[in-house]
Amino acid sequence: MDQGDLILQFMHLAEPELSKRLADVEGPRMEAFLELAQRTSTAKADPYKEHFRVTLIPYDLQDQMLRITNIDTLDERDYHLNFENMELPAWEALSFDYEAKWPVSLVLNRKALFCYQMIFRLLFYFKHVERLLCSSIPLGCKSLSPLNGTEAETEDGSGPSTLMLCFALRHKMLHFLQNLQTYIVQEVLKPNWEMFMERMAQVKTVDEVLEFHRDFLDTCLRDCMLTSPELLGALMKILKLSAHFTDLVKKRLSLEVNDGRSLDEATEEFATMFGQEVRTVDLEFNALIFGLLDSLNEAGRRFSENIYKLFFRMDYNNFYMTVIGKMPGGAPGVPVLASSNLELQMF
Secondary structure, three states: OOOOHHHHHHHHHHHHHHOOEHHHOOHHHHHHHHHHHHHOOHHHHOOOHHHEEEEEOOOOHHHHHHHHHOOOOHHHHHHHHOOOOOOOEHHHHEEEEEOOOOOHHHOOOHHHHHHHHHHHHHHHHHHHHHHHHHHHOOOOOOOOOOOOOOOOEOOOOOOEOHHHHHHHHHHHHHHHHHHHHHHHHHHHHHHHHHHHHHHHOOOOOHHHHHHHHHHHHHHHHHHOOOOOHHHHHHHHHHHHHHHHHHHHHHHHHOOOOOOOOOHHHHHHHHHHHHHHHHHHHHHHHHHHHHHHHHHHHHHOOOOOOHHHHHHHHHOOOOHHHHHHHHOHHHOOOOOOOOHHHHHHHOO
């Protein structure tokens, strides 16, 4: 299972089921998908594959984080009042469980497995939204411009066309997701795992094993921003906005007219509304990125230096900081500038 192709196989097989509400998902069907994925991947030779299980957690990642870290806030108590959410999308509730036998269960106890589940759910969330973005605009698509054209700007030259804005916005979202995945895998999980293995080669007691494993998980959770409600909340907002953008694009591509108007009239009206929605999403995405960068800058004082690596990955050419500097007060948030002016700055 260490090759990772099991997860990709499972995502492909279970994609229709994962698009449903959690209340509509059939557990045995998900188990069947997992078994088929195991048989068609390198996991078929894994001696422990029978202990691997699909689990659907009826609360989102933020709720799980609050439950594990025991943050004593009013917000957490509000979460616990309505803990189960059966309206949650299945892909957001998906996780895996492992039935550890004694004495392995001393190390892979329930708390440790919850920590691994949180890391997996975050990475799976990234991969799912990335797949949505990559499939949202088919190659050669020309139907996203208000006039079904491919011009780079609107007719009056006031700004980029809807088609150009869609591609640029999708590129920004993919840039964010892919850099975040690279940071978590290459800058957090891999080096910490290697350090954990080096320490494990020198252990002499079970207590040392438990201590080193706990330190490994704590460091990974911290640097993956899973212990910071502020950073995790900002990440979730960006991911949900990206998924919302793909829904807008798919709705535009599958336009159907059922109200009796001519196709040209309805299409032009819908395209105008669609263009406005895309521009709104673009402004909101930029505002969320500004806020996240500001939070990362502040969090660097409390976290390890890896947080700064993520900061520079996301703003490698100082683009966002330059735009923030042009805002009144230089503070992140929803820009006070006119939307058309900000759009022009983004290109």
